[in-house]
Amino acid sequence: MNSPLVPLGRPRAERADAARNRAHLLTTAREMMAELGVEKVTMDGLAERAGLGKGTVYRRFGTRAGIFHALLDDDEHVFQEQVLSGPPPLGPGAEPIARLIAYGRARTAYLADHLAIVRASLDRNKPVPAGAGATLTRMHLRLLLRLARPDATDIDVDALALQLTAALEGPFMLYLSAPRPEEFAGTPVADRLGDSWQTLVESVCRT
Amino acid sequence: MNSPLVPLGRPRAERADAARNRAHLLTTAREMMAELGVEKVTMDGLAERAGLGKGTVYRRFGTRAGIFHALLDDDEHVFQEQVLSGPPPLGPGAEPIARLIAYGRARTAYLADHLAIVRASLDRNKPVPAGAGATLTRMHLRLLLRLARPDATDIDVDALALQLTAALEGPFMLYLSAPRPEEFAGTPVADRLGDSWQTLVESVCRT
DNA sequence: AATAGAAGCGGGGTGAAGTCCGTTTATGCT
DNA sequence: AGCATAAACGGACTTCACCCCGCTTCTATT
Structure with a gap:
């Protein structure tokens, strides 16, 4: 059977890798902010420094x-x-x-x-x-x-x-x-x- | 001699062609706004529609x-x-x-x-x-x-x-x-x- | 009317935001 | 373990604001 009748109250939990990446991006963003100032935190820069693709950054955060x-x-x-x-x-x-x-x-x-x-x-x-x-x-x-x-x-x-x-x-x-x-x-x-x-x-x- | 010792209280008046272009750009901008909405008024678009270069738009208005x-x-x-x-x-x-x-x-x-x-x-x-x-x-x-x-x-x-x-x-x-x-x-x-x-x-x- | 030189012009160039879509991977099921 | 599938990923691509700088045009002066 479908085990739980109401298996997922919400769409489903965030996947583990996604959560990891979110955290990593946030950490990286904080670093960049401290180092370079808010202005210099760009989407490309952040993605590169985090070792991830830009698409990922956007998937996670939608906008700058x-x-x-x-x-x-x-x-x-x-x-x-x-x-x-x-x-x-x-x-x-x-x-x-x-x-x-x-x-x-x-x-x-x-x-x-x-x-x-x-x-x-x-x-x-x-x-x-x-x-x-x-x-x-x-x-x-x-x-x-x-x-x-x-x-x-x-x-x-x-x-x-x-x-x-x-x-x-x-x-x-x-x-x-x-x-x-x-x-x-x-x-x-x-x-x-x-x-x-x-x-x-x-x-x-x-x- | 240099006629007036303080010839120009301010930098000098805006040149006639410049004034004409400013007015024209403003008119065009208003048109575009009415037609397409504020969001769609881009610098490139405005320049093109006004038949002027982008540089001119920037010289006149500095920023969007x-x-x-x-x-x-x-x-x-x-x-x-x-x-x-x-x-x-x-x-x-x-x-x-x-x-x-x-x-x-x-x-x-x-x-x-x-x-x-x-x-x-x-x-x-x-x-x-x-x-x-x-x-x-x-x-x-x-x-x-x-x-x-x-x-x-x-x-x-x-x-x-x-x-x-x-x-x-x-x-x-x-x-x-x-x-x-x-x-x-x-x-x-x-x-x-x-x-x-x-x-x-x-x-x-x-x- | 001629002229010098400041002011104006144009459009290619740059960097960054945000989109798209084919590829890869985690996850839950059997 | 093996599989199906939705989710996540990556990076090329598009669009836009804004910059740069050699060329052109206006205008004050003589």
């Missing part, structure tokens, strides 16, 4: 942005974990407003730390920054806004969440020029944006 | 994004004019808060109208959206914020202006997917963002 997206994924996951089930005020348990502020600060720091990769993971063809970060931010802000202003029937939570998402992530994605990636992490700029975020949230949530 | 930037320029100029010397509340003469709200609504409408071109004018290499829009927005918001909250020594006007700029323009640049450009102009989405902007500004400027 996809590689950086994958690179981000681990860290993004850790971040998400802390938001969803870490200690307050970032995680659950604190007042919504405190959580909003904490989220903004944490996200600001995260973006500052990952600036180069985040930029590289933007795909100029697809408008929406692929899966990860922005969507999480938007969902989370919407949730917290609703909690913070449960009464407010007058405000458009979806639109506001979208705008605050942009306010939080936009400066890094669009408006701050960063010749040297390390220029933001741990510098006043990130702090100022964090402080300013707090002011913004406090204003918006004042009843 | 530069073309769309130029296409935007006229409208951007009109917009700027209205902000700097049009009738209130968009132009000078109204209360700062009213002007902030009016600016946001006008800018939202503008971006919705020009979505496709604005997107195309983003240069994935240069982080800062080239000259025009964003900088104007940022400057203007900063100015108005200072006027609206002259007392506030506690808030970081620069950072806040940056975040509000992102809140205003970010949704169009990054987060709204627009398979059909006309989907936004004049639809609830733009209105909702405009309304939401008003709420945001009112919150931030409440003393």
Whole structure:
């Protein structure tokens, strides 16, 4: 018989060699990034250095942005974990407003730390920054806004969440020029944006 | 003698043939955009259709994004004019808060109208959206914020202006997917963002 | 009107992203 | 172990943005 009636919940697991290659490509990409800078990580170069064909690279990651997206994924996951089930005020348990502020600060720091990769993971063809970060931010802000202003029937939570998402992530994605990636992490700029975020949230949530 | 000691305040005016070619290229670009969509406007294609060399296109516009930037320029100029010397509340003469709200609504409408071109004018290499829009927005918001909250020594006007700029323009640049450009102009989405902007500004400027 | 020299022009060249498709290989079944 | 098959692989190919540089044309000057 066909052993399991529902043999494969999903298409089937990734083949072992494929998984190996994915890991290897990611490692190689990180090396190249460290050595040459983000700009110099090309698909051809990566494939060659990894000793694989270009087709393979594309099969695994789809696009150049996809590689950086994958690179981000681990860290993004850790971040998400802390938001969803870490200690307050970032995680659950604190007042919504405190959580909003904490989220903004944490996200600001995260973006500052990952600036180069985040930029590289933007795909100029697809408008929406692929899966990860922005969507999480938007969902989370919407949730917290609703909690913070449960009464407010007058405000458009979806639109506001979208705008605050942009306010939080936009400066890094669009408006701050960063010749040297390390220029933001741990510098006043990130702090100022964090402080300013707090002011913004406090204003918006004042009843 | 060399007639004028400071013969030319600027490098010298654009040569007549160059100006003609620029205009022709812009016209052709508009045609191609209307006919084929933004994506299909390639540098080679544009040059060929205009009956000019690729080199010429590059000399005139520098980069692909530069073309769309130029296409935007006229409208951007009109917009700027209205902000700097049009009738209130968009132009000078109204209360700062009213002007902030009016600016946001006008800018939202503008971006919705020009979505496709604005997107195309983003240069994935240069982080800062080239000259025009964003900088104007940022400057203007900063100015108005200072006027609206002259007392506030506690808030970081620069950072806040940056975040509000992102809140205003970010949704169009990054987060709204627009398979059909006309989907936004004049639809609830733009209105909702405009309304939401008003709420945001009112919150931030409440003393 | 002639002229010098700056500004403009053209199109072949380069590097990188992304596609295609014939070949190879892992995997689950017998 | 042997086999069938879907998945993975590789690398040539296409397309596109952008560069380079020798040649041409405009325009200010005399």
